[in-house]
Amino acid sequence: MVKIPDFFSLKHLLALSLALNVSLVLRVLFESENQGLHYYGLALQKKFRGTSMAESGSVQKVAHVSKRTVLSTPFSSSSSSVGTLSEVEDGGEKIINLDHGDPTMYESYWQKMGEKTTIVIPGWQSMSYFSDIKCVCWFLEPEFAKQVVRLHKVVGNAATEGRHIVVGTGSSQLYLAALFALSPQEAIEPMSVISAAPFYSSYPSMTDYQKSGLHKWAGDARSFNKLGPYIELITSPNNPDGFTRQSVINQTGGALIHDLAYYWPQYTPISSPADNDLTLFTVSKSTGHA
Ligand SMILES: Cc1ncc(COP(=O)(O)O)c(C=O)c1O
Incomplete structure (x- = not known):
């Protein structure tokens, strides 16, 4: 059994245990929040930012990814209102481009098919x-x-x-x-x-x-x-x-x-x-x- 030094009362131990638990809980919450950015759904929080589209007179709408709202649409399309998901230099946040899609989702699959796809x-x-x-x-x-x-x-x-x-x-x-x-x-x-x-x-x-x-x-x-x-x-x-x-x-x-x-x-x-x-x-x- 571990001997507890005399200057440590039960009150001290309780306070220490509480502090450790609070910090553990905070850490777990923080980590799952960050992971959520990668693995959860897409929150439609509209944000306007200057891009090449903005230069040409229109504004590009983007949405941040968060684990709170899941976009149920399973697909994206070139001209539908469902956008592309891309990581921008914005603190590592994922962004959905609601202005237009870009059908690159299956690119790596078709690359793997190699010569079979040549017509x-x-x-x-x-x-x-x-x-x-x-x-x-x-x-x-x-x-x-x-x-x-x-x-x-x-x-x-x-x-x-x-x-x-x-x-x-x-x-x-x-x-x-x-x-x-x-x-x-x-x-x-x-x-x-x-x-x-x-x-x-x-x-x-x-x-x-x-x-x-x-x-x-x-x-x-x-x-x-x-x-x-x-x-x-x-x-x-x-x-x-x-x-x-x-x-x-x-x-x-x-x-x-x-x-x-x-x-x-x-x-x-x-x-x-x-x-x-x-x-x-x-x-x-x-x-x-x-
Ligand atoms: C619902 C729907 N119908 C039709 C089309 C047009 O498809 P296509 O590429 O064959 O012209 C699209 C393209 O995004 C679509 O989303």
Whole structure:
């Protein structure tokens, strides 16, 4: 047994023990706070700072990382309101750029794939306007169509039997094509295009980009109360919040566009094959290239 010197009373020991405990507790709290900066979620504490964007007249919004608020969105996108996470020379704090994303998340994965990712297209290939004239989309490469069907079957995220596949340069182009196809040509006024807020930030500008008389952005689907035909965009999982979604309009006469850009297993559980009249997918989100 350890002998306690005479000048140490029980009171002294109690005070010493208290001091040690308080300092230990403080240390544990301090360390977990710091670790939280690296491993926890992202608090949306907006901060404005001068950057190259600021020089060009706009302001860049950034958010600090803290363990208090978890941003539920599991993905980031080049033009969505979900930003990139980067460490800046700001006392080692992590910053989220809410102005734009940058799809570098899968870069190291694709680097590891090395030569497997190299694609060579000989100059003589695909010169004809027609790759398959029996197909609705006559310039769709049959081998590409085969691989699209195979991938959806393996992943289980889309019904492919008896479907037409239409290809475009990304789903943005296909979105415009879908709007054109679904808007009546003889209507007296433009067809309203809506989506439940919060929606992908590019929808309004994409919808009105061509200043078409056929369709017009009409905002949040939840507050839409106009009678007559409309086009509702259903994004699932949703950009920017990652929620699974269904139509929110309880009205007839609507055409639905399902934007399933993020319906891939790296972003969300695949519960059943999507089986809609019109579904948009994009290679860019499945591979992480945009
Ligand atoms: C919900 C959603 N739909 C469509 C797109 C457009 O994708 P693409 O790169 O194929 O044009 C994006 C891109 O960020 C998106 O977030």
